[in-house]
Every structure is written in C-alpha cells, then in structure tokens.
Amino acid sequence: MGATRSGSAKREQQATASAGVSLQGVSKAFGQFVAVDSLDLEVQPGEFLSMLGPSGSGKTTVLRMIAGFEDVTRGRILLGDADVTSTPPFDRAVNTVFQDYALFPHLTIAENVAYGLRVRGVNRSDRAAAVARSLERVRLGNVADRLPHQLSGGQRQRIALARALILEPKVLLLDEPLGALDKQLREEMQVELKQIQREVGITFIFVTHDQEEALTLSDRIAVFNKGHVEQVGTATEVYEYPQTAFVAGFLGVSNLIPADHAREITGVNALISIRPERVRLSAPGTPIGQDDVAVDGVVFETVYTGPSTRYIVETERGLRLIAERHNDHHPASATAFGRGDRVRVSWTKDHASVVPAA
Amino acid sequence: MVTSLPAQVRRPPKAAKPPKSSPARRTGPLGLVGLLALPMTWLVGVYIFSLVMLLVTAFWTTDPFTSKVKPGFTFRNFEQIFQNSAYLSTSLRTLGIALLVTALSILFAVPLGIFMAKIAAPWLRAVLAVAVTLPLWAGYLVKILAMRVTFTEGGFFNWLMAPLGVSGPGFSITTVVLTLTYLWFPYMAIPVYTAIRQIPVNLFDASADMGARSWRTIRTVVLPLIRPAIIAGSIFTFSLSLGDYLAARFVGGTTQMIGSVIASNINLNPPIAAAFSVVPIVFVVVYLVGVRRTGALDRM
Numbered sequence: 001m002g003a004t005r006s007g008s009a010k011r012e013q014q015a016t017a018s019a020g021v022s023l024q025g026v027s028k029a030f031g032q033f034v035a036v037d038s039l040d041l042e043v044q045p046g047e048f049l050s051m052l053g054p055s056g057s058g059k060t061t062v063l064r065m066i067a068g069f070e071d072v073t074r075g076r077i078l079l080g081d082a083d084v085t086s087t088p089p090f091d092r093a094v095n096t097v098f099q100d101y102a103l104f105p106h107l108t109i110a111e112n113v114a115y116g117l118r119v120r121g122v123n124r125s126d127r128a129a130a131v132a133r134s135l136e137r138v139r140l141g142n143v144a145d146r147l148p149h150q151l152s153g154g155q156r157q158r159i160a161l162a163r164a165l166i167l168e169p170k171v172l173l174l175d176e177p178l179g180a181l182d183k184q185l186r187e188e189m190q191v192e193l194k195q196i197q198r199e200v201g202i203t204f205i206f207v208t209h210d211q212e213e214a215l216t217l218s219d220r221i222a223v224f225n226k227g228h229v230e231q232v233g234t235a236t237e238v239y240e241y242p243q244t245a246f247v248a249g250f251l252g253v254s255n256l257i258p259a260d261h262a263r264e265i266t267g268v269n270a271l272i273s274i275r276p277e278r279v280r281l282s283a284p285g286t287p288i289g290q291d292d293v294a295v296d297g298v299v300f301e302t303v304y305t306g307p308s309t310r311y312i313v314e315t316e317r318g319l320r321l322i323a324e325r326h327n328d329h330h331p332a333s334a335t336a337f338g339r340g341d342r343v344r345v346s347w348t349k350d351h352a353s354v355v356p357a358a
Numbered sequence: 359m360v361t362s363l364p365a366q367v368r369r370p371p372k373a374a375k376p377p378k379s380s381p382a383r384r385t386g387p388l389g390l391v392g393l394l395a396l397p398m399t400w401l402v403g404v405y406i407f408s409l410v411m412l413l414v415t416a417f418w419t420t421d422p423f424t425s426k427v428k429p430g431f432t433f434r435n436f437e438q439i440f441q442n443s444a445y446l447s448t449s450l451r452t453l454g455i456a457l458l459v460t461a462l463s464i465l466f467a468v469p470l471g472i473f474m475a476k477i478a479a480p481w482l483r484a485v486l487a488v489a490v491t492l493p494l495w496a497g498y499l500v501k502i503l504a505m506r507v508t509f510t511e512g513g514f515f516n517w518l519m520a521p522l523g524v525s526g527p528g529f530s531i532t533t534v535v536l537t538l539t540y541l542w543f544p545y546m547a548i549p550v551y552t553a554i555r556q557i558p559v560n561l562f563d564a565s566a567d568m569g570a571r572s573w574r575t576i577r578t579v580v581l582p583l584i585r586p587a588i589i590a591g592s593i594f595t596f597s598l599s600l601g602d603y604l605a606a607r608f609v610g611g612t613t614q615m616i617g618s619v620i621a622s623n624i625n626l627n628p629p630i631a632a633a634f635s636v637v638p639i640v641f642v643v644v645y646l647v648g649v650r651r652t653g654a655l656d657r658m
Contacts, residue, residue, distance in 0.1 A: 069563050089566040096567045102560035106582045115578075116568030167568060 018045040018202040019080035019093070019170035021066060026075035028061050035061045037227040038075070043171075045080075048197050048204045050214040053224030054250070059207045062224075063173050066205065067096045079170065094171040095164035099179055101156045103148035109135070109159055110144040116167040134162040137196065154185045161196070171203040178213065190216055211251045215239060223247045240275070241353045248273040248355060253310075253322060255279065256355070261319045266293045266349060274352040276324035281311060284342045294346035297321070299337050311337060313345050321345050416632035427628050435633035445619065449637050452616040455531065456599035456641075459538045463546035463595045464588055466539075471551040472580065476562065490547045493540065502608050505537040509609060529611035537605045542598050546591035553587035554580065589649050596645060600638040 021043040028036040036058040043049045051059040064070040066077060068089030077085050084092055095116075103112050110131050117127045135141045138158035148156055157177060164172055177193075178186045194217055197204050208214050214221045215235045222232045223246070231243045242248035248256055255274045263269045288294045297315040304327075311323045323345060325336065337343055417431050439445045474486050493501055506529075508514045515526040527533050557580065565575040581588075603617025610618075616638055623631035 067563075067567060069566070089563070090569045090571055094567075096563070098560050098564060100558070100560060102558065102564035104561060104564070104579060115565070115570075119569040119574060163568070 020045040020047075020203065021171055021205065022076075022078040023062070023066075024076045024078070026062070026065065026077060027073045028058070028065060028070060029073045035227055036065070039227075039229060041222055041229060041232065043203060043205060044220075045203055046201055048194070048206065048217060048219045050206045050208055050218040050221045051224055052208055052211060052214040052221050052250075054209055056226075057224040058227040059209075059224045060175055063096075063175055063205065063207050066171070067094055067173050068092050093169050094173055095167050095169040096173045096175065097157075097160045097164050097177045099176045101148075101160040103156060103159060103163070105148055108145050108147060109140070109151070112148065112159060113163045113166055115163065120167075130166055134166040135159075137165070137199075138162045138192075153181055154189065157181065157189060158192075161193075165196070165200060169202065171205060172197075172200075174204060174206045176207055176209070178208075178210075186213070193217065215251070223250060225250070242273055243356055245271065245273075245355055253324075255321050257319065257321075257352075261315075261317060264317070265295045266352070268354060271355045272352045273355050274347055276310060276322040277308075277326075278347050278351040279321060279323035280346050281313070281323050281325065281337060282344045282346065284344045286344050286346075288344075288346050289348070291349050292346050293349055294344050295319075295321075296342065296344050299339055299341045299343055302337070302339060311343075313343055315345075412632050412635060415629055416636060418629045418632075420627050420629055425626065435629045436636075438630065439633055439637070444614075445634065448614050448616060448619055451531070451614070452600060452638070453641055455535055455538065455615065456596050458535050459542060459599040460546075460592045460595040462535065462539045463543050463591065464550075466543060467547040467550040467591065468554075468576070468580070468584070468588075470547060471554040471584075472576070474551050475554040475557075476559065487551075490551075491544050494544050498541070499604070501541055502537060502604055505533065505540060505605075506609050509533045509536075529609050529613075531610065531613045534605050534610040534613050534615070537609050538599045538602060539595075541602075541605070542595040545594035545598070546588075549587040549591045550584055553584040557583055589652075593646070593649070597638075597642045600641055 021041075023039050023041040026036060026039045026041075027034065039058075039062065041062075051062060053059045061070060065072050068084070068087060072085050075085075076083055079093065103109075104115065107115070110128075113131045113134055114127045117130060122130070131144070132141065135144060138161055140155060140158055140162070143151060143155065143159075148159070151159065157180075160177070174193075178189050181189060190213060193204075193206075206214075206217060218235060220232060220234055221238050223230045223238055225244075225246045231238055231247045233241075238247055239251050242251065242254065245256055248254040253276050255276065257265065257272050257274065259270050262272045266272065284296050286294075295315050297313040297319075299311055300314040300320065301312040303310040303312070306327075308324050308326050311325065313321050313323060315321065329336070415427070416435055417433070419428050419430050419432055419434065420426070421428055439449075470486070470490070474483050478486060496504075506513075509526050509528060511528065513526070519526060527536075561579055561583075562575060565579050570578065601617055603615055603621050606613045606615040606618050607621075616634060620631045620634050623634070
C-alpha cells in the first residue's frame with residue numbers, strides 16, 4: 001500500500017507539462033540476439049519524434065523500453081531529469097497507443113477511456129467529465145456506451161488515443177498506430193494526430209516503418225537499422241542529406257553513385273546520393289550550366305506512377321540512374337522519352353549529397 | 359466446451375432462407391434419421407429413460423417387512439428427507455463441500471493459468487500442462503488411494519510434518535475437500551488456462567501502462583475476460599463433487615455426503631435413495647439457473 005502511494009505521488013510529480021526523453025547507451029538483448037545496441041538518443045520536450053526503420057530494426061523494442069514493458073539490459077533511460085530505467089510501467093508518466101489499439105473488449109468505450117483514472121482513484125463525476133472531454137477531442141462523443149468491437153478501425157484508433165491522453169502523460173508513445181488503417185483513413189489520421197500533438201503540446205514518440213508517414217508528421221526522425229540509429233534529423237535533413245547508404249535507400253528512392261562513377265561524373269571521389277526528382281533528362285549533348293554535371297545514357301525502362309514518370313537510364317559505364325519527371329505535359333501526349341532513347345542525365349552539383357563512408 | 363472472449367462473440371446475421379447447400383437440404387429427411395438414430399437412441403433410450411425411472415421410483419414405497427419395492431405414488435420419501443435432520447445436514451454439508459472444492463479450484467487455477475499462459479517458458483508450460491492433466495490419466499480409485507496413503511495416520515503427510523509439530527487432518531471433511539479438488543482440478547485448470555491464453559498480451563501491457571498493478575489487472579481485466587471459462591469449469595467441479603461418495607467413504611472418516619447416503623440405501627430402500635438423489639439434481643439446476651442469469655452461459 002505504501003509503495004502504491006509513493007508510486008502515484010512520484011507520477012504526479014512527474015506530470016507537469018511535457019518532458020524530454022534521454023536514452024543513454026541503452027542496449028537490449030534477447031538471449032543471444034542483440035535487438036538494440038548501445039543506443040544514444042535525445043528527445044526534446046514537446047517534440048514529435050519518429051523512430052523509422054524496417055521491421056526488426058529495434059524501434060519497437062526501444063519504445064517498449066521507454067514505456068517500461070521491457071527491461072533494459074544496459075544503459076539508462078531518463079524521463080525529464082528522472083532516471084526511470086528500473087521504474088515499472090505503472091509508475092511512469094508516459095502512456096502508449098498500441099499497434100492493435102489494445103482496447104479492453106469487455107469494457108465500454110467510456111469505461112476504456114476512464115480506466116486509468118479509475119485505477120488512480122479519481123471520483124465518478126470527475127471521471128465522467130474527463131471522459132466526455134476526451135471523447136470530444138477525438139470527435140467520438142457519441143460512441144461512449146458501445147463496446148470496442150462495434151467500432152471501426154479508425155474509431156478504435158481514436159479511442160486508444162483518447163484513453164492514453166486522458167492521463168495527461170508527459171510523453172506519448174505510439175507504436176505504429178496507423179498501421180492497420182487503409183491509406184485514405186491513415187492520411188486523415190496523420191493530420192489529426194499532428195493537430196492533437198500541437199494542442200496538447202507533449203512529446204510524441206512515434207514508431208513507424210512508413211517513411212512517408214515519418215516525413216509528414218515529424219519534427220525529427222531517427223532512422224533505425226539493425227538495433228542502432230543511423231541518423232537523426234529533421235525530415236529535410238534525413239531526406240536530402242542522408243548520412244549513410246541505408247538512410248538514402250530507406251527514405252524514398254535514391255541514386256547512390258559509387259565513388260568510382262562519381263569521380264568520373266562529378267569529380268568527387270566519394271559515394272554520393274542524388275534524389276530522382278532532382279535528376280533532369282534532356283536530349284544528348286544538351287549544354288549544361290556551370291554548376292551542373294551530366295552523363296549520357298540510354299533509357300532502359302520507364303515507369304508511370306500517376307503524378308510522375310520514372311526513367312531508368314543506363315550509362316555507357318553500366319551505371320543505372322533513376323530520374324523522376326513530374327507529369328505536367330498534356331495527358332494524351334506521349335512521354336518525353338521512350339525505351340532505348342539516348343538521353344543526357346544532369347543535375348545541379350550541390351543538389352547531390354556526399355554520403356560519409358560508414 | 360468452447361471458451362472465447364466476449365468481444366469475439368457475435369451473432370451471425372439472420373439469413374432469410376437457409377442456403378440451398380445446407381447439409382440438411384442435401385441429405386434429405388432419411389439422411390437426417392440416419393445421422394441422429396444412434397445418438398438419439400442413446401440419449402432418449404438410455405440416458406433420459408433411466409433418469410426418469412429414477413425419479414419415478416422416488417414416489418414408490420418399500421415394504422418394511424420384505425424390503426420389496428412397490429410401485430405407487432407417495433410423497434413420504436421426500437417428507438422423510440425434509441424432516442430428518444440427518445438428511446438435511448448431509449445435504450448442506452455436501453453443498454458446502456462442492457462449493458469449497460469449486461472455490462479452491464478457481465483459486466489454484468487462475469494464478470497457475472496466468473503463469474502458464476503468459477510467463478512460463480514454452481518447455482515449462484509443456485511440463486505444467488502435463489502435470490495438470492496427469493491426474494486425468496490415472497484411475498479414479500487410484501487417486502483416492504493415493505490421497506488415503508498420504509493422509510492416513512502413519513502416512514506421508516504426518517511423517518513429513520512431524521518435525522514441525524503439525525499433524526494432518528487425518529480422514530475428515532478437510533481431506534474430502536482436498537481429495538475432490540485434486541480429482542476435479544483439471545476440469546477447471548484447462549478451460550481457465552485456454553481462456554487466459556486467448557487474452558492478447560497487449561491488454562496486460564495496456565493495463566500496466568495506465569497505472570494498474572498486477573492484482574488490479576487480474577481483477578479488472580483477466581477475471582472478467584475468463585469468467586465464461588471459470589463458470590464452465592465450475593459446472594464440472596461443482597456437479598462432480600455433489601455426486602461423489604467414494605472420497606467420503608475412503609478418506610472422509612465419518613463424513614457423510616449425499617452420495618454416501620444414497621449408496622447405503624440403494625439396496626435397503628431404493629425409493630429413499632431415489633428421492634435423495636433428487637437433491638443434488640436440484641442443486642445443480644439452481645446453480646445453472648443462477649449462472650444463466652449472469653449471462654455467462656451465452657458466451658460459452
């Protein structure tokens with residue numbers, strides 16, 4: 001009983017506005033398998049940070065360690081200034097929105113949302129008022145008496161959000177919350193999530209494997225690969241200036257030009273990355289500007305994707321480059337170049353970024 | 359016996375017409391007779407008929423001199439049961455034993471089920487599953503004998519506890535409760551374990567995430583979700599305990615249960631035995647009606 005009291009007191013103390021999260025040399029091993037390897041990451045208070053990576057890259061494990069569901073094998077986790085490394089989940093001022101929502105199937109929506117308040121001993125009338133406010137925030141005041149299985153996926157997702165936010169956590173953890181929704185609903189929810197985050201002003205840590213989602217939502221993105229962070233930065237930083245070949249390849253499509261080809265084309269003896277939308281196509285021999293570089297080749301394949309068309313061009317030295325052109329020509333007219341056409345590929349030098357050798 | 363999460367229970371929408379390919383349509387009436395002939399002969403001919411005969415016998419009389427059963431219609435057997443305090447106290451004792459056995463089974467099965475389903479490593483889970491079902495493999499009398507050997511005066515329990523100055527319950531009502539719990543525990547443990555396994559791990563995480571400690575989570579999440587399984591198990595532990603008499607006979611000392619009284623009257627006074635056997639049937643029916651009222655049976 002004493003432990004319970006000091007626990008909730010601790011939690012209340014933490015529960016002032018937003019807090020940052022600091023991961024210091026955090027490792028997690030499952031038997032022989034190292035899921036997270038000596039990770040350092042600083043999340044700023046009030047920030048929307050996405051942890052982006054392929055499945056198995058350790059991003060969900062990191063989230064679960066911040067929530068307290070997984071023990072930390074080595075290292076420290078700070079929430080604000082407090083070391084919470086060995087604090088159990090029920091005493092941490094963080095809340096989680098789960099991938100499959102994890103709503104209690106035997107409780108009504110209102111009871112689900114009120115769960116945390118009830119555990120904390122908030123009285124009935126305060127609880128009801130908070131639940132009404134919380135459901136209103138996610139625009140679902142009319143489903144309070146239904147059971148979770150009577151709701152659609154998108155509605156359940158919002159309820160999970162309302163249930164986590166009602167406890168006014170300093171940090172909200174979201175584990176691929178939009179993963180189960182269809183594309184259109186997902187895009188709607190992205191806008192809504194962003195609005196809610198601005199409204200409540202707390203730190204959001206968002207796990208996703210969808211690079212577009214990460215680019216759209218985040219203040220900063222931490223790109224995960226094989227248990228470590230490859231790069232942390234704003235959407236523009238990680239997209240335009242990838243620091244590793246993995247980041248360049250995982251975020252969208254990128255032309256990674258090996259050092260020997262790069263030396264010939266641009267004079268830079270390093271691995272460089274240039275995004276397809278920054279690569280221009282023209283007739284062979286077209287003169288280029290002072291700041292541009294160019295290489296001639298043959299169109300190997302064209303891929304129509306709706307808003308744009310991708311051209312895969314093979315240079316004489318066997319390097320394949322992708323150029324993406326916005327389809328702003330008349331819909332009925334043929335695309336500018338077809339398979340087998342000889343073309344000149346060019347781009348402005350400083351639009352490409354040098355990828356530091358790993 | 360199917361246990362499932364309430365959320366997954368959905369009534370299928372009512373179809374206006376049965377689909378043409380339904381098995382009944384395809385086989386025709388003759389096929390249906392063929393399908394049901396054997397089970398119906400068994401159910402009606404043997405099962406129901408013998409039960410009805412038993413109930414009818416309860417209204418017959420016994421010739422006090424020849425001990426021969428005479429058909430007739432009298433409530434005297436039932437009057438005797440209600441007026442004789444020995445019958446009454448035996449009934450209540452048996453009811454108490456059955457409820458206690460059920461309560462103990464739930465008390466053991468829930469934590470064990472949580473451990474097996476959510477905590478134990480796969481190999482340990484397999485070992486425990488075998489351990490829980492092991493009693494089902496041995497014969498009924500073998501198990502009662504095992505308890506007898508354990509709790510007899512110079513038995514294993516007393517030998518083990520003697521250094522601590524503790525002496526066992528001997529052959530008593532306590533030992534009857536323990537023995538019956540031992541006998542029927544698998545019928546509770548298996549459905550409870552299965553139901554707990556079906557609870558998504560995320561629900562445990564979500565509960566902890568919102569501040570609930572383990573006990574709170576068990577009370578507010580696990581117990582409501584496994585209630586149908588507990589009730590399914592309790593129907594077994596309760597009704598099997600009500601009907602038992604061999605446990606009382608071999609490890610109960612002087613303990614009398616409804617079954618013991620029926621057994622001792624079965625030759626002497628069959629109508630009284632038959633009348634007394636109505637008592638556990640009434641208990642079970644009352645129990646089922648009570649359970650039904652909670653709505654738990656809809657979800658089985």
